[in-house]
Amino acid sequence: MFFASGINGALGRAFLLVGIIGSLFGAIAAITSARQRDQAVAKLVPRFAILVFAASLGAFAVMERAMITRDFSLEYVQKVGSYSTPAAYNFAAVWSALEGSILMWVLILAGYTLGVTYWLRKKMDDVLSRYALGVMFIVSMFFFLLSFGPANPFAAGPEGVLDGPGPNPLLQNHLLVMFHPPLLYLGYVGMTVPFAFAIAALITGRLGEGWLLATRRWTLFAWGFLTIGIILGSWWSYEVLGWSGVWAWDPVENASFLPWITATAYIHSVLVQERRGMLRVWNLSLLVATFSLTILGTFLTRSGVVNSVHAFSQSAIGPWLLAFFAVIIIVSVGLIGWRGDRLHSPGSIDSPLSREGAFLANNVLFAVFAFVVLLGTVFPLVVEALQSRTIVVGEPFFDQLTIPIGITMLTIMAIAPVLPWRKASQELLSKRLFWPAWSGVLALAGSVWVGATGLAPLLTFGLGGFAAGSALRQVVLATRRQGLRGLVGRANGGMIVHLGVIIISVALAASNSFTHSQELNLEAGKVASFSGHTFELVDVVEEKTDRATAVKALVKIDGGKAYAPAITKYVLQGMNVGTPSVKTGLAYDVYLTLEPPVRQDENKARIKVFIKPLLLWLWIGGGLMALGTVLAAFPGRRRRNPTSPTSEDDFAADLLVML
């Protein structure tokens, strides 16, 4: 029976089994050595980390081998493999469905476990590191079990299958498919690391600021990749899906966005804890929320529960994830309750008009934001469960609630960076906010001048200018003082991230509010025009390969280069996939889609033209966010050691030296 699925199946399962056992023993070794302060057992922990990583790498490699050699004895390869899939997309086909994506999760998680072990190699005599690794191993074991049991990618399929349909055509249409999921997972799964340290800090009771500082870079790393992953996902949506949008608030998108929101809240509020020793319970809760939302999000989107409550029983992975989610919440809340006395932090926030006051306001908004997104995602489930009636919660709901939240956030973003800690006087604010405020007015005047209308977009542009002014003020002052070193460090890198966020907000407001579109019936030799551009059909061509037939309309824009929106008919799946063609520009994109029917006349084509203002700036803003994250991760100006008011923490000092 073990060999029923052939060599790849057997090897893969063997690797997973090794991974389960390795994680189990790793967890046991880490936790017992922590409890009994046993140095000899602690020495074994890194070996288990290597073993577990090797096992996950082995399992993943076997899956790739099965996919590349088209081993159709495996059910998973039957589902997403095909001889007609090009090599690159075939490689990416491994993570194009549930079982393979869990396998990728396993690989990345084992990689993180190994990375953290290596990072802690000289700190293994510290009990806190052992507990943290213990948590990492336990989470790893859960995902190995998931992959071994309910989400088994190595299950044998029915015999006699010689070829499969390949991955969903939408996933073999653009190279971003290669990068978006792995990068997103690096962020998503990376949230396990700060969670593990939070649990370890709770267990050891060492709730000073040491562990926070220690994991700051891991959190930032994961957050950066989550950001890039989400933005690449939007880009993919824009380049592939053909409705000219970047974000549709669908459950899968929300599942990746929810932990991003809470992690962003954490990155801000943790500064209050570092500086003032306050908000300990809140920060721990944010880390727990971030990690548990990755599990809940996976449950919601991968168990089939969101499409319909009744699909619940069809997927075996659902109950596992839900149970794991419950365990995380119970354990975390229990630990926080148990350590309640040590979590109580002294000190107070003197004035709402201070840096820490602004961080608190920002956190309230982020919390409400996360709540809105979560509510909108699960509300249809609630209604269906209570009244067995289907409702749809879509973009209009999210837009109506998140746009006011976003605008309020921009306001805080404009004021907070100039606020000093503790207390701000009116004169100080008036002085520091003067030029940023004028840059806001200027941005507003500029956007009114170019013809922008509507309250929400105008507020976004004006406040965007204001916030950009505040961010630039910080960067300019820092670089004037310190030269290029003024660009690195948390505060300065953070302001570069802010600039990226502002650019994205402005680009979203512009492209959502001022997109206009028109269908054009083109005829060869006749020039149609829309929105100041001319469109001329050159030719309609048909390209046949063994997996698909593509119909392309070659359309010259303004008599220049020909763009080729297409509709591709995938033979095996019987699915039509439209592929837009985009003329990119700094001011706006011209986005062309070929409209059905698929069969087009040789000298006629129906196309749809979208004019998308400022869309390119979404990707520029995303790049700036990534750059700012990297800059923020470098140590900035030397600052005094943070105070740890209640618990003396040599771990922190040691780690600072080590870093």
Add this chain to the structure above:
Amino acid sequence: MKTTSVQNKWSWLLVVLSAVALLAFGSTRDSGPRTQADRIDAITKVLACPTCSGESVYVSRASGAEAIRAEVARQIAAGQRSDDDIIAYIEARFGSRVLLVPRSTGLDALIWVLPVFVLVCAVGTLGFAFRRWKVVGSDSISEEDAQLVERALREDR
């Protein structure tokens, strides 16, 4: 010194006034006539594709969505009905599951009420915390400590 702060006050007034004026002008002016395509987009954005999960007709490329889009386009071309009438007509024809905006009656109203409730609670808690912090005030130092600092400073010199 006094003059600068007065100047500042005036220039801040100018900032606020010009921002308000620009916003008022920009948000109320006519953005030009709506084309038929604009109307189709606006309507299809609040209609759900009947066969997909959570996508709007505007977004979806599924055949069910295409059918609704074509119907909306036909209605607009006919020029008889207003946007709301067209939405009501589509709802009557395809059922309430094609509405993308949750209703504000019955159980569905919760989705609108709960976020407001959470926001009020969060802001209330924050306000309460600030008030309590103000009362406690950790910054007051004892006379003894103040003297200690003073002595240390003197010795330093």
